[in-house]
Amino acid sequence: MTRTVIAQGTFDILHPGHVHYLEEAAAMGDELYVIVARSTNVDHKKAPICPATQRRDVVAALESVDEAVLGHETDIFVPIEEIGPDVIALGHDQHHDESRIDTELERRGIDCEIVRAGAREPASGDELFSTRLIVDRILERRGE
Numbered sequence: 651m652t653r654t655v656i657a658q659g660t661f662d663i664l665h666p667g668h669v670h671y672l673e674e675a676a677a678m679g680d681e682l683y684v685i686v687a688r689s690t691n692v693d694h695k696k697a698p699i700c701p702a703t704q705r706r707d708v709v710a711a712l713e714s715v716d717e718a719v720l721g722h723e724t725d726i727f728v729p730i731e732e733i734g735p736d737v738i739a740l741g742h743d744q745h746h747d748e749s750r751i752d753t754e755l756e757r758r759g760i761d762c763e764i765v766r767a768g769a770r771e772p773a774s775g776d777e778l779f780s781t782r783l784i785v786d787r788i789l790e791r792r793g794e
């Protein structure tokens with residue numbers, strides 16, 4: 651019986667933190683689907699720089715990822731219903747409330763575990779494991 655895992659996020663400018671999260675998510679099952687957030691749904695921080703199609707394509711190229719899909723425009727549970735995962739892997743710092751997701755999964759009759767992944771060990775030297783920090787450094791170095 652194949653154990654299907656779903657991971658999700660913005661994945662704007664890919665970095666080792668993303669790779670770590672997706673490798674951890676992949677290790678939770680046999681196949682990993684990644685839902686890439688639509689730019690319009692990223693409302694809890696600055697909008698992504700790269701379009702969703704580009705962000706999906708880069709995530710899809712990662713070895714740990716079996717399939718990357720564009721998220722639904724308005725109902726984030728549609729891809730969950732379509733894929734029917736055994737596990738939803740949340741990122742170590744993702745703002746989602748597990749109990750709220752759990753309640754909605756139950757309401758929709760979706761039987762699926764929610765597991766939070768761990769953080770990548772802190773960056774060493776001048777490595778940046780955060781899209782926001784990468785953008786900040788670009789602005790700083792390019793003199794904006």
Ligand SMILES: Cc1cc2nc3c(=O)[nH]c(=O)nc-3n(C[C@H](O)[C@H](O)[C@H](O)COP(=O)(O)O)c2cc1C
Nearest residue numbers: 658659660685687688691692721722725726744746
């Ligand atoms: C269970 C689940 C399903 C999601 N499905 C979608 C979706 O269908 N469409 C979408 O645009 N975003 C989807 N998202 C992503 C959220 O919209 C949110 O933007 C994303 O979690 C951003 O997290 P980040 O700040 O870690 O990048 C989903 C998130 C979760 C937890």
Ligand SMILES: Nc1ncnc2c1ncn2[C@@H]1O[C@H](COP(=O)(O)OP(=O)(O)OP(=O)(O)O)[C@@H](O)[C@H]1O
Nearest residue numbers: 659660661667671741742743769770779780781782
């Ligand atoms: N350093 C990290 N260690 C482990 N997981 C990470 C790390 N950075 C991001 N992730 C995970 O990758 C997923 C997508 O995160 P997101 O696209 O928001 O990247 P981000 O670098 O955290 O963005 P930002 O820095 O702009 O908030 C989330 O589940 C997040 O928890």
